[in-house]
Amino acid sequence: MTAIKELKAVARPRAGKGAARAERRAGRVPAVIYGEKQEPVTISLNHREINKIIYAGHFLTTLFEIDVDGKKHRVIPRDYQLDPVKDFPLHVDFLRVSKGASVTVEVPVHFVKQEASPALKGGGTLNVVAHTVELECPAESIPESIEVDLSGADFGDSFHLSAIKLPSGVTWAGQGDDTLATIVAPVGAEEEPAAAEEPKA
Known part of the structure; x- marks a missing residue:
């Protein structure tokens, strides 16, 4: 509470x-x-x-x-x-x-257990798309934050609203399944395939 x-x-x-x-x-x-x-x-x-x-x-x-x-x-x-x-x-x-009323609030998104992500340990970058999310919740039960667990996250992985478990009585206030973050490969790893495709242009 x-x-x-x-x-x-x-x-x-x-x-x-x-x-x-x-x-x-x-x-x-x-x-x-x-x-x-x-x-x-x-x-x-x-x-x-x-x-x-x-x-x-x-x-x-x-x-x-x-x-x-x-x-x-x-x-x-x-x-x-x-x-x-x-x-x-x-x-x-x-x-x-x-008392008992619901409110719409913006709460911060925290990305936890980054050290347990093989991609981030391998030089990848966490590209945060949404630093906050809009929630509909009872005024007495406003979460301090929403946590996204990055354990096992690999290159190319993305994290969406639908995959996050919300506290009881709390719902998303926005529309659609927004992307919260993606795991981006190191720049060098992306440049090699691009260089191979250049002769086709």
Whole structure:
């Protein structure tokens, strides 16, 4: 079960760029909570705290309970903006999530046991096509990552969504059987057949 992290926030009655800039000058980050057919709630967060949480990783796949002046909101981050120069958070969007609800999230793909692949040990290259995948899953059961086992992988092998076993209750949100990665032979091994075919041109 996904651990729910707690965040404290204060209500931000005013919206707009001027009010947002004032919050940032005060060391806070403007944010909004929306969804579930309820009115949006504008809030502000402690800059140091939210900055630390974002850079700790898995921010967009973490369930939060935000305490806004005593009222608690169960949410998942949907988007955040960073300063293009200094990389500190400028704004965060949170989506309300009721108990038992499903959410669509992007999780990272990890390629494990690369040392057990004969092709990679023989000089081959792992060509990663998808670094993340989109999943539909219960908000309480968001996987931290999806693992692809490369044990025994040989030259020319490819790895597809359909071959990956997902946790219970989790399904692919995308369309089709996407390729996650392929094993590519060393450059020299590919050039020899190409050179042999050149006289035909």
